[in-house]
Amino acid sequence: MNFSDSIVSALRAIMANKLRSALTMLGVVIGVGSVIAMIGIGEGTKQKSLENIQIMGSNMLTVMPNWRRGGVSGGPTDNPTLKEEDIVTLKREVPMINTITGVVQRRMSSRNGNKTHFTQVVGAEPQVALIRNATKMWQGSWYTFEDEAMSERKCVLGFTVYQELFGDGMAEGARIRIGNQNFDVVGVIAYKGGSGMWNPDDQIYVPLSTAKTRLMGKTNLDQIMMQTSNSDLMIVTQGQVEDALMATRKNASGEPLFRVMNQGDIIAQMETQTKLLSMLLAGIASVSLLVGGIGIMNIMLVSVTERTREIGLRKAIGARRETILAQFLLESTVMCVVGGTIGILLGLGSVAFVAQALKVPPVVNTQAIILAFGFSALVGLFFGLYPALRASSLQPIQALRYE
Amino acid sequence: MSLIIDTKHLAKDYVMGDMIVHALRDAHVQIQAGEFVAIMGPSGSGKSTFMNLIGCLDRPSGGKYFLNGQDVSSLNDDQLADIRNKYIGFVFQTFNLLPRTSAIKNVELPLMYAGVKNRAERAKQALEEVGLGQRIHHKPNELSGGQQQRVAIARAIVNNPVLILGDEPTGNLDSRTAEEIMALFQDMNRKGKTVVIVTHEEDIARHCKRIIRFKDGRILHDGPVEDPVDARDILRHMPDPDEVITADFAV
Numbered sequence: 001m002n003f004s005d006s007i008v009s010a011l012r013a014i015m016a017n018k019l020r021s022a023l024t025m026l027g028v029v030i031g032v033g034s035v036i037a038m039i040g041i042g043e044g045t046k047q048k049s050l051e052n053i054q055i056m057g058s059n060m061l062t063v064m065p066n067w068r069r070g071g072v073s074g075g076p077t078d079n080p081t082l083k084e085e086d087i088v089t090l091k092r093e094v095p096m097i098n099t100i101t102g103v104v105q106r107r108m109s110s111r112n113g114n115k116t117h118f119t120q121v122v123g124a125e126p127q128v129a130l131i132r133n134a135t136k137m138w139q140g141s142w143y144t145f146e147d148e149a150m151s152e153r154k155c156v157l158g159f160t161v162y163q164e165l166f167g168d169g170m171a172e173g174a175r176i177r178i179g180n181q182n183f184d185v186v187g188v189i190a191y192k193g194g195s196g197m198w199n200p201d202d203q204i205y206v207p208l209s210t211a212k213t214r215l216m217g218k219t220n221l222d223q224i225m226m227q228t229s230n231s232d233l234m235i236v237t238q239g240q241v242e243d244a245l246m247a248t249r250k251n252a253s254g255e256p257l258f259r260v261m262n263q264g265d266i267i268a269q270m271e272t273q274t275k276l277l278s279m280l281l282a283g284i285a286s287v288s289l290l291v292g293g294i295g296i297m298n299i300m301l302v303s304v305t306e307r308t309r310e311i312g313l314r315k316a317i318g319a320r321r322e323t324i325l326a327q328f329l330l331e332s333t334v335m336c337v338v339g340g341t342i343g344i345l346l347g348l349g350s351v352a353f354v355a356q357a358l359k360v361p362p363v364v365n366t367q368a369i370i371l372a373f374g375f376s377a378l379v380g381l382f383f384g385l386y387p388a389l390r391a392s393s394l395q396p397i398q399a400l401r402y403e
Numbered sequence: 404m405s406l407i408i409d410t411k412h413l414a415k416d417y418v419m420g421d422m423i424v425h426a427l428r429d430a431h432v433q434i435q436a437g438e439f440v441a442i443m444g445p446s447g448s449g450k451s452t453f454m455n456l457i458g459c460l461d462r463p464s465g466g467k468y469f470l471n472g473q474d475v476s477s478l479n480d481d482q483l484a485d486i487r488n489k490y491i492g493f494v495f496q497t498f499n500l501l502p503r504t505s506a507i508k509n510v511e512l513p514l515m516y517a518g519v520k521n522r523a524e525r526a527k528q529a530l531e532e533v534g535l536g537q538r539i540h541h542k543p544n545e546l547s548g549g550q551q552q553r554v555a556i557a558r559a560i561v562n563n564p565v566l567i568l569g570d571e572p573t574g575n576l577d578s579r580t581a582e583e584i585m586a587l588f589q590d591m592n593r594k595g596k597t598v599v600i601v602t603h604e605e606d607i608a609r610h611c612k613r614i615i616r617f618k619d620g621r622i623l624h625d626g627p628v629e630d631p632v633d634a635r636d637i638l639r640h641m642p643d644p645d646e647v648i649t650a651d652f653a654v
Contacts, residue, residue: 396460
């Protein structure tokens with residue numbers, strides 16, 4: 001019996017037992033497919049989160065009131081606030097700040113005709129465009145320093161807001177309602193491709209003074225955002241910002257009432273979140289892998305009796321031990337390879353599909369593919385060979401009478 | 404005439420728990436080429452054990468066995484596989500065809516293990532010889548019991564073995580089909596094949612030329628059959644299967 005005979009008879013055995021073969025392959029398909037899909041989606045989400053940070057702006061430092069420390073031990077000095085004067089202090093004390101703006105923000109509803117959209121309204125001076133990498137426009141331009149000085153009711157839309165309110169029409173020059181006031185749209189920021197909580201496309205920018213006095217009625221700032229001149233000296237700059245603010249913004253026990261976040265902090269925060277997600281998905285994938293493996297095992301073990309008799313017969317009519325082992329090895333290999341290939345294709349397909357739906361980059365993790373394929377193939381080969389290993393060492397009559 | 408089967412002190416013991424069962428003891432049997440032998444005996448008499456030993460499906464615990472002049476008791480498993488492939492054709496009570504596999508592919512199996520080239524042609528010939536030339540692509544579940552046994556016989560003869568062994572080959576068949584199968588065996592025998600079958604039915608055994616009776620693991624009697632039955636005569640006098648059914652309804 002030569003090799004091509006073995007291949008042909010292995011294929012014939014697979015085709016002759018379609019259900020058994022299909023179920024075995026299904027185990028491999030599920031195992032391999034799910035691992036690839038889950039890992040791919042997890043990795044994609046992670047990459048996307050990191051991209052989002054870049055989209056948000058570079059060399060950015062953000063000062064926020066430290067609510068965790070404030071308001072606990074009581075007294076007016078404990079109220080964590082940020083004020084316009086802090087910006088003046090920072091400009092004076094920290095020379096490495098390129099641009100700086102105070103920010104107030106609130107989630108509000110916006111409306112154009114009968115279309116409404118609930119979104120984040122950000123009040124900031126026009127230089128926020130530089131800080132947040134939002135100078136590229138789809139339509140129109142940013143509001144000006146004059147608008148800022150005059151507290152004009154003008155606004156710039158993020159791309160998602162634009163799509164929600166205008167579809168793909170002309171927004172520049174249109175008048176929309178934010179809260180209960182009319183605003184003139186002066187520009188639409190080009191699509192940045194963000195997603196999730198920090199989606200920079202889902203925002204409306206209005207002049208800071210307008211937001212404070214006319215829209216939100218705030219006197220204090222929610223945030224101070226700045227761009228530093230040198231990314232290598234980010235940490236130094238951050239220290240200087242902290243020192244400058246500590247003079248006025250600390251409580252009675254000397255603790256700061258603010259905190260300064262740089263991009264690294266935000267990245268770290270996001271990485272923790274996405275890592276959790278990745279681990280969750282990997283967990284689901286390993287369960288699927290296990291379930292697939294158990295599926296393969298069950299099918300193989302259920303057919304042991306039938307297969308043992310088959311081996312007995314084959315031996316009775318003259319098959320040698322290695323011929324039988326070769327046949328079973330080939331059978332299992334073919335099924336694992338076919339099942340694994342289908343699984344890889346399905347996995348990649350679902351990665352592509354989900355990636356598109358979630359707008360995350362499709363990521364293919366070769367290690368995951370190798371691991372999942374290897375595991376399924378091992379299980380498949382072992383349980384495929386198992387009846388052959390046992391039965392081929394029996395005397396033919398014992399195998400023939402196996403029950 | 405040459406000796407096909409020659410056993411000397413052939414014995415087989417089984418260990419069951421802490422007991423040793425002597426399934427076969429001290430069997431001396433010589434079967435010449437061209438013989439047609441029935442092996443008979445009640446269950447547990449050792450007849451099947453003897454059959455498995457001379458078919459090289461099992462190994463003896465003691466004694467010698469010469470098949471076609473070759474001492475096979477000293478061969479290893481792979482050599483035995485080759486012996487079974489080359490010299491012996493098996494017909495089992497339960498047919499033992501590969502399920503979901505066509506008749507011709509089943510018959511081709513021994514040829515494949517022998518490494519023969521023109522397999523399809525030879526398998527087709529063998530199937531024609533047993534009268535199944537029209538059904539070579541049928542699968543076992545599309546064939547009647549008698550037809551399945553014919554496929555098994557075709558598989559047994561396709562490698563042109565010197566010895567055909569039948570283990571209760573008619574045990575699962577109705578009497579008319581059994582007679583047809585016996586006619587086939589007799590036909591093979593007339594063409595020069597040595598045939599040995601195990602059976603517990605006297606009617607079937609009387610088709611053979613010689614009967615060896617076993618009891619309690621020993622040979623009880625070994626002698627020729629006076630005036631063996633010719634299956635063709637019986638079939639000629641048997642009612643057509645359709646008529647049998649009609650007769651049943653008449654009662």
